[in-house]
Amino acid sequence: MLQRGREQAMLLDRVQHHVDLIYRSNPLDANLDGLAEELLGLMRLDACITPPAQYVNYWTQRDAIAITYGDTILQEGEKPLVTLKRFFDKYSDGLLTGVHILPFYPWSSDDGFSVLDYSSVNESLGAWDDVESIASDYDLMADLVINHCSSRSLWFQNFLKDESPGKGYFYTASPDDDLSHVVRPRTSDLLREVETTDGTRYVWCTFSHDQVDLDFRNPEVLKQFVTIVRHYLDKGVRIFRLDAVAFLWKVPGTSSLNLEETHEVVRLFRTLVEHAVPGALLITETNIPNQQNLSYFGNSNEAHCIYNFSLPPLLVNTLVTGNCKHLKMWMMSMPPAQNGTAYFNFIASHDGIGLRPAEGLLSDQELESLVDTMSHFGGHVSYRALENGQSKPYEINISLFDALQGTTSGPDAWGVDRFVCAHAIMLGLEGIPGIYIHSLLGTRNDYDRVENAGHYRAINRHQWEYGALEAALAREESTHAQVLARIKALLGIRREQAAFHPNATQFTLHLGEGIFGFWRQSMDRRQSVFCISNISDKVLPLSLSDINLIGTDDWIELISGIHYHGRDEVIDVQPYQTLWITNLAGYSDAL
Structure with missing residues (x-):
């Protein structure tokens, strides 16, 4: 009992230290008395805790994670989450140990990343029982969409009415504030004018006007997300993807990117999660220049894993130019991940090929050539606003299979081999591999979906009808069957080699x-x-x-x-x- 009491006191001190650093300036003059104790109570760490082991790798070379939307594969009369599990159970042959289901909550826009209700499963996908069923057989990764939520959410509607929950939850600024240094990935206006019971307010919208940024200066927002994390752990989630976390804390007159308070919030969540469920992981999704991305490892006290965002643009550039000099230079500059941390490697995702992580690694001319080549292969380009009012390419929207259909000289007959080569390189690298489901299937650009959805990212978010997919995979000569078989063969070899451990x-x-x-x-x-x-x-x-x-x-x-x-x-x-x-x-x- 004395030992447990000491451990409890040490944990409380640690959480109090996080709270003190996050709210050191206490900009809203919030009442912080007892906040650390409240957070422990919300995580149910106030009675019994499991002290985490330090510098432990909770992964091996056998681990590989599939990335997918909950409704990527559809079967008439069946809940999509049930269909999804049936697909992985049948076709993964035990080679995929984890599944990242992209936001499966009710949402209003951005294909799930504008969340209406964090506590529910979108009824069109299934229910919590279906999520738990997947979690029972696979390491389940879920998104903690922590920077913003939907303008149609109960929280925001209550914010407008100055009612709880939602009162004071969203970040407001003045058009007269110095916002010229704010870094963001969109060209829309940063501030959205809204009418509230307290008059006209200007809410901060990093991504879109339907995605309103939360105000973590208000401790009530922090408590809500601690409650959400505990709920997800109870439902079987073991890996948390902290979506867009780099933008979390805002200070006018600064870039409002990667601020120290943001890093401290990540440290707090790591402390809470690793004491609640040893082996539960945090992965930071920070689509920013390489050195800034690396900072989210902290001193092995922030993210367990970081997305290796520079890999996709550099690897695609390598394969379409036939020149690996930039990939080599980047590889040599990357520090080995310390035990207890790992890179999360991916070369395709539900988003496009981010270009910010290649800044400083590829010249402007080389980036322009890459964008031009991808445009010739049917891709689209998204832009971000610069301080001077101009815009700059931010992301290439294209399926990876189409991105690798040729070289800078044009399409050729080596598309499948080039595509498999990209995955072979990724699977050999230090880190844990994440494979987008459309890469497993060799899915092409979906132009109809772009037209119907009205945004470029939909090009790589095709929905398969399960019967048609099974028919395609049954034809050995089909590109889809060839790609799946060859990637699975590589996964099968990789998992048996100790030298492919993520930290080797x-x-x-x-x-x-x-x-x-x-x-x-x-x-x-x-x-x-x-x-x-x-x-x-x-x-x-x-x-x-x-x-x-x-x-x-x-x-x-x-x-x-x-x-x-x-x-x-x-x-x-x-x-x-x-x-x-x-x-x-x-x-x-x-x-």
């Missing part, structure tokens, strides 16, 4: 501009895997002596099964072929 050692190799390579070594140093990809449309020779294979070992290429017996061998690497060369195939001892 990684070094970049220098093999010229047409061959991209890196070396992975298991954490016990027993297994090495050399990951070599020809990122060009030409056959390129590779001498095994160039990658420093140990001559006394028997080396095997994992994908083809070919053995190599000497360092003097020269391999003709085919266009977009990937080699995983190891000295210890199938070594997957628990680390």
Whole structure:
């Protein structure tokens, strides 16, 4: 009992420290007495806690997460969440350990990211029982849409009437404030004029006028989200994606991006979550320049994982130019994730290919060339506003399969191989892989959906009819069947190699501009895997002596099964072929 009492006191002190740092300026003169105790009570940590282990990796090379909307696959007469689980149960063959279901709550716009009610499941998708069913067999990732909510929500309607819950929940500013430095990803007006019972107010809208930013200066907002997190944990959520969290705290006269209070809020949520359910994870979704993104690791006390946002634009650029110099330079600049943290690697998502994370890595001319190439492949471009009133490309909206249908010279016959090569590179990298469902299926641009939805991001949010999807996957010659089979084969190999642990050692190799390579070594140093990809449309020779294979070992290429017996061998690497060369195939001892 004494030990438990000490642990409880230490946790209270820790939470109080977070609260003190978040509200140190107390801009709303809010009553903070007892707030730390309230937060522990809302998370049910006021009676029994489980102290978290420090610097523990809750993941292995066996982990891979699918990213999907709840209604991506539809079957008449069946709830979409039931259909979704049936698809993964049948087609993933146990190779996907987790599922990220994009916002499955009632919403008014932005395909779920304008939330009406955080506590409910959208009736058109199913119910909490269906969510819990998925969580019973897969590690479930859910979005905590923490920066904003719908202007049609009860909270906002109550805000307008100065009633609770909602009173004081939303950030307001004056048109006379200095907002010239605010960084945001849209070109719409930042402030929206609304009429309230207290007169005209101007609410802050980082993304759209239907997505009104919450005001975390008000502790009542913080308490609401702690309650939401506890509710999601109870329903089986084990991974929280903190959507757009970099914009959380606002201060006029600043960029209102990545402010210290925002980082402290992330630290607070980590403390609460890891004491509530050991192994529950936070992932920050911060689509910002690379060095700013890295800051969300903190000192291994903020996000467990961060989205590796620079990877998609750099990898696509590499494969359409046939030149890996920028990808190599970026790889060499990336610090290894400390134990207890990991990169979350992805190359496609429900959004487009973000360009901000490539700023400073690709020149303006190279970014312009990439945008031009993607436009020729049927993509669209979204823009963001600059301080000087001009706009700049922010995101390329295109399906990854179409993005990789050719090179800067135009479409060619290597589309499928180039697409699979992109995934082979991602699956070999340090980090946990996230695979968008439309990448698993090789889905093309959906122009009808863009027209019907009225926004560019819909191009990569196709909805499959389950029967038609099954028919496509049953035809071995179909692109969809080929893509799924080849990615699953890579996943099957990856999960058996200790050197592919998300925290295993990684070094970049220098093999010229047409061959991209890196070396992975298991954490016990027993297994090495050399990951070599020809990122060009030409056959390129590779001498095994160039990658420093140990001559006394028997080396095997994992994908083809070919053995190599000497360092003097020269391999003709085919266009977009990937080699995983190891000295210890199938070594997957628990680390």
